[in-house]
Amino acid sequence: MSPQVSNTVVNLPGKSAEELRAFLESLGEKGYRGAQIYHAIYAERKFDFAAMMNLPAALRERLARESAIMLPQIVRRHRSSDGTVRYVLAIGDGQPANIETVFMPEENRQTICISTQAGCAVDCRFCLTATLGLMRNLTAGEIVGEVLVVLDDNRDALKPQTNIVLMGQGEPLLNYDAVMAALRILLDPKGVAIAPRHAALSTSGIIPGIERLAKEKVRPNLAISLNASSNEQRDQIMPINRKYPLEKLLDACRKYPLRPREWLLFEYVLLGGFNDSPEDARRVVRLLANIRAKVNLIPWNPGVLPYERPDRAGVEEFQHILIEKGVPCFIRDSRGQDVMAACGQLALAAMAEETAQSSKTDGFSSW
Ligand code: SF4
DSSP: OOSOOOTTSEEOTTOOHHHHHHHHHHTTSOTHHHHHHHIIIIISOOOOGGGOTTSOHHHHHHHHHHEEOOOOEEEEEEEETTSOEEEEEEEOTTSOEEEEEEEEEOSSEEEEEOOSEEEOSSOOTTOSGGGGOEEEEOOHHHHHHHHHHHHHHTGGGOOSEEEEEEOSSSOGGGSHHHHHHHHHHHTOTTTTOOOGGGEEEEESOOHHHHHHHHTOSSOOEEEEEOOOSSHHHHHHHOTHHHHSOHHHHHHHHHHSOOOTTOOEEEEEEEOBTTSOSHHHHHHHHHHTTTSOEEEEEEEOOOSSSSOBOOOHHHHHHHHHHHHHTTOOEEEOOSSGGGGGSSTTHHHHHHHHHHHHTSSOGGGEEEO
């Protein structure tokens, strides 16, 4: 698992079953060996050709010379008091960068929050990832690699069900092709085998990406980072709203072909005194009319950015107004796993941690 791979060898993670078949055939081998390698890397998490005992010894040796299984490398782990582990991972392949991935254990399952870009260009004002700007897109192999590395690092404690959420660094729909190539492997029953209903992609509202996703045969659940009840408000905290304003975004949501029992999830970061009034709640109800929607309210946890914590009674009133009008609504407090409930919150946790120069912020500790 070297972080760098020479130009003369082919890195295999991120390759589809068809691409692995073609690669093996290009070596003059039988194509079905590609399916064996696909299964070994993604389903069995074997990252060393020597462990692929169903391959002939000569092929294992040749693959070790002419290809590689290069995965992100763990630079640091930070553990929350509730068991959440936030990883800093180094990705290489010519343009080295650090990204963040989070492992959240629960009683019967684990959820992995993954990044899709190093940094982000979308510039949401409540998000510290935005301050990094976009460094680069992740490749499909790096995105799949985040999940493989984190599953492997927790292999002795895994529960039967794995969820993935694309809510880490980056706007997934601005790296569409790599994200979908990764998801096809992650959601493939012969690959990493995560059930599509256990996967969610969060977007700031990139309408062309939403329209493309609507046409995918296999796709994750869709979450929209809403965070405002009017265009005036959203323009201030999410400049992307000027390009894709609320009425057009919600029109795309209304046209999104939901399957039976599927919902659109709307994330709403409550910023005290900015977007958390009862009138905001009533406007959100009107915005979401005729959409099969659930809302996650995420009360802001003050840190280095100039926003206030919302009043608790006001948060509950906001929730009550939505529920009363028939919109399922949940409060996700920003602790441990919940600090990642909206995209961009990973970098927030990291920066808050560094600013405090202690491991206590957000309940994380290094180990
Ligand atoms: S909240 Fe998400 S889309 Fe917005 S800047 Fe942060 S990472 Fe990018």
